[in-house]
Amino acid sequence: MLxxxxxxxxxxxxxxxxxxxxxxxxxxxxFLAFPIxxxxxxxxxxxxxxxxxSDFFIFRIYRVHMSNGFIRNILSSPASYENLHIGFxxxxxxxxxxxxxxLIQLHVIKKSKSRLDSTSNQPFRFxxxxxxxxxVAICIIEKSLLAYGAAHSLESIxxxxxxxxxxxPIGLKPNSPIDHTLVNRQTHTQYPATPIxxxxxxxxxxxxxxxxxxxxxxxxxxxxxxxxxxFSKESLYFKHHYSGGNTTRFxxxxxxxxxxxxxxxxxxxxxxxxxxxDVLKKLQFQIQVVAGSSMDWPEFRxxxxxxxxxxYINDHLAKFNSANRNTKSxxxxxxxxxxxDPTRPFFGFILLDAAHGRYxxxxxLKFSNQKQPVNYLTLNKNHRDALFADxxxxxxxxxSLIGEILQKLxxxxxxxxxIVVITGDHGEEFFESGRFGHNNSFSEQQTxxxxxxxxxxxxxxxxxxxxxxxxxxxxxxxxxxxQNPIDEYSMGxxxxxxxxxxxxxxxxxxxxxxxxxxxxxxxxxxxxxxxxTAPEIRDTQTYQLVGEDLSRDxxxxxxxxxxxxxxxxxxxxx
Numbered sequence: 195m196l197x198x199x200x201x202x203x204x205x206x207x208x209x210x211x212x213x214x215x216x217x218x219x220x221x222x223x224x225f226l227a228f229p230i231x232x233x234x235x236x237x238x239x240x241x242x243x244x245x246x247x248s249d250f251f252i253f254r255i256y257r258v259h260m261s262n263g264f265i266r267n268i269l270s271s272p273a274s275y276e277n278l279h280i281g282f283x284x285x286x287x288x289x290x291x292x293x294x295x296x297l298i299q300l301h302v303i304k305k306s307k308s309r310l311d312s313t314s315n316q317p318f319r320f321x322x323x324x325x326x327x328x329x330v331a332i333c334i335i336e337k338s339l340l341a342y343g344a345a346h347s348l349e350s351i352x353x354x355x356x357x358x359x360x361x362x363p364i365g366l367k368p369n370s371p372i373d374h375t376l377v378n379r380q381t382h383t384q385y386p387a388t389p390i391x392x393x394x395x396x397x398x399x400x401x402x403x404x405x406x407x408x409x410x411x412x413x414x415x416x417x418x419x420x421x422x423x424x425f426s427k428e429s430l431y432f433k434h435h436y437s438g439g440n441t442t443r444f445x446x447x448x449x450x451x452x453x454x455x456x457x458x459x460x461x462x463x464x465x466x467x468x469x470x471x472d473v474l475k476k477l478q479f480q481i482q483v484v485a486g487s488s489m490d491w492p493e494f495r496x497x498x499x500x501x502x503x504x505x506y507i508n509d510h511l512a513k514f515n516s517a518n519r520n521t522k523s524x525x526x527x528x529x530x531x532x533x534x535d536p537t538r539p540f541f542g543f544i545l546l547d548a549a550h551g552r553y554x555x556x557x558x559l560k561f562s563n564q565k566q567p568v569n570y571l572t573l574n575k576n577h578r579d580a581l582f583a584d585x586x587x588x589x590x591x592x593x594s595l596i597g598e599i600l601q602k603l604x605x606x607x608x609x610x611x612x613i614v615v616i617t618g619d620h621g622e623e624f625f626e627s628g629r630f631g632h633n634n635s636f637s638e639q640q641t642x643x644x645x646x647x648x649x650x651x652x653x654x655x656x657x658x659x660x661x662x663x664x665x666x667x668x669x670x671x672x673x674x675x676x677q678n679p680i681d682e683y684s685m686g687x688x689x690x691x692x693x694x695x696x697x698x699x700x701x702x703x704x705x706x707x708x709x710x711x712x713x714x715x716x717x718x719x720x721x722x723x724x725x726x727t728a729p730e731i732r733d734t735q736t737y738q739l740v741g742e743d744l745s746r747d748x749x750x751x752x753x754x755x756x757x758x759x760x761x762x763x764x765x766x767x768x
Contacts, residue, residue: 204336207329240295247291381460382764385453386469386683393675398477398539399650400612401670404599405449406592407442407487407547408632409618411435411642413589418561421597422616426646429614431656432689435645436700436711437620438663441633443492444703445619445643445663450498452667452684454759455703456721462493467501469683470667473674474541475501480534484527485509485545486519520548521555524595528602536608544599546592549622552584554591561586575625582624611650613670617663618643627737636709636716637737641702647689649673657689660711662700665689685758699755710755715740717752 411433416423438448444455451457451468460466474481481502489495489509499507508526511519527544534540548554552568559565562583596616603609620632623639632640645661647669664686672680672688680688685701700711703721710717711734718730729752731741744752 203329204333207333236296236300243295244291383457383460383464383466383762384764385451385457385461385466385762386678387762388678388682390469390473390683391677392473392476393677394477395675397611398479398675399673400539400608401479401541402599402603402612402614403449403541403543404596404614404616405446405543405545406549406589406596406618407545408549408585408620408622409589409592409643410621410639411644413586414644414646418586418589419593419596421600422593422644422646425596425600425616425648426644426656428654429646429648430652430654430689432645432647432661433656433658435617435643435661436641436663436702437618437643438701439703440620440636440640441704442619443494446492446494446498448663448703449617449619449666452664452671452686453762454664454685454701454708456708456759457762458497458703462497465496465500468498468667469676470671471499471501473671473676477674478538480538480540481506481542482527482530482540483507483509483543484523484530485543486511486514486523486547487545487550518553520546520553520592520595524598527599531602531606534608540608546595548592548595549585549588552588554588558587558591558594560590573630575628578625581630585622585624612648613650613673614646614648615666615670616644616646617666633704635737636702636704636707636711636718636732638735641709641711649690660698660700660713661689662686664701681761685761699751701755701759710752715748717748 413419414423414426414431437445439445439455444458447458447461448455450470451461471481483489483499483502483506485508487509489499489507495504495507508523511522511526514522523544523546527542530542552565554565562580565587566577566580566584568581600614603612603614606612621638621640621642622632623629623635623637626639627635627637629635629637629640634640645666647666664684665688666686668680668684668686669689671683676683680686698712702709702711706721708719708721710719714734716732716734716737718732729744730739731744732738733740
């Protein structure tokens, strides 16, 4: 607690000094009228205060700062605003706070000017000097404590700066004993490793992906999702499945590419499409993509669906509220199924995002008496039960949409030769490990999502082994006749192969961190250098921090994982 208080004061002082140095040249611009100068200074400080206050509320709930890549991506992507559900109140509160700060600064400037104009301002100067000495002393003490904590690997000190916005550290954690340099935006890639070879089949299987945003693995039960639960009894139901990310872009990226989420950045930069759609094109598949969310954000038109003609992508419903657009999306998807050519195979993908926006029709109020609006300014763990009940209502609604799609598929003569995949992009947490939502930890609630796989001729089975999103393309592409070894186009394992039972880890990605998941531990790393610090080691089930000391076996295992992760990277040639 002492270090947190000292760190907050020290960080604020350094930032104030930096902002003052940035704005102080205004005082020396002689041709400006004097009243403009304080107004410019006040505006700069007000924007800074609003930024830090917003950061406080964001971090309090999601455990990420506004400097996080995800937050910057939202602010810089106009298409993202269609998919956000923040509400009016937070903006009103921030506007009110900004207005109050301006009034306070006007008052301070007025008082300071009267003190400076006074003939006896010596006491004021003494107080100012004394305050400066105290603040500088606090900075020195705080940075000394941080350096001491780094030298002795004291997590009680080293973990505290993460809670302070725009914190400027002096001293680093010990370096990692392994090379976990992952791919980044500048990485040169070769994907697939070799050209894809396809053995054409007389009758290729049809493929349907039914996906839901914010879809927790524990929702598939007869109470919350009765229709999906019944379908799982007819299929391969993978109970211990992990998404490849704790947010939408990394979840769907790993689903379609079969490679770890860190490749998102270089693939986005080069606009590299997945092997999957190249194979569908060669096999003359009919394709339809239906989504209630815009495919411009995340940037799926430039990645996953880059090679899909725009007329096959139906995402124009994003302007409607989540309940209406999901109902319309379901109807349009079923309407497309009625128009397919029975002589050609087809691929259909639908994204249902009702749970992300917490919208659903009133008739699906099953787990609560009324809809629960989310006030992000006052949200805390005491609201957990009400919010979780409301979330289950949206999943109950989503299940009804999935049920209608499945009913339509089962009525079609092509159903027997159709692969059906039901899964999600990521999960959702309700303070089980101290966080809310997703994209802020690698807890079980945020990273595990269902996987239900119906294959032509397969017998129903419940599978308990750990599986990952990267395994799905490694399973589907061989069924389409792809002859290449799986490791030439995927990091996953064929779910129908005996060898996949030997899998002992999954990699889950996010903006700044990645986690390697095993039975008992989650090893959390920074994604890119120079932050080559030692990993956090967390308990898989509880996500509690259990240390930073890697055993020799851990080191060998993790080094092997990261070597595999770089499978599709190339060294830069000059």
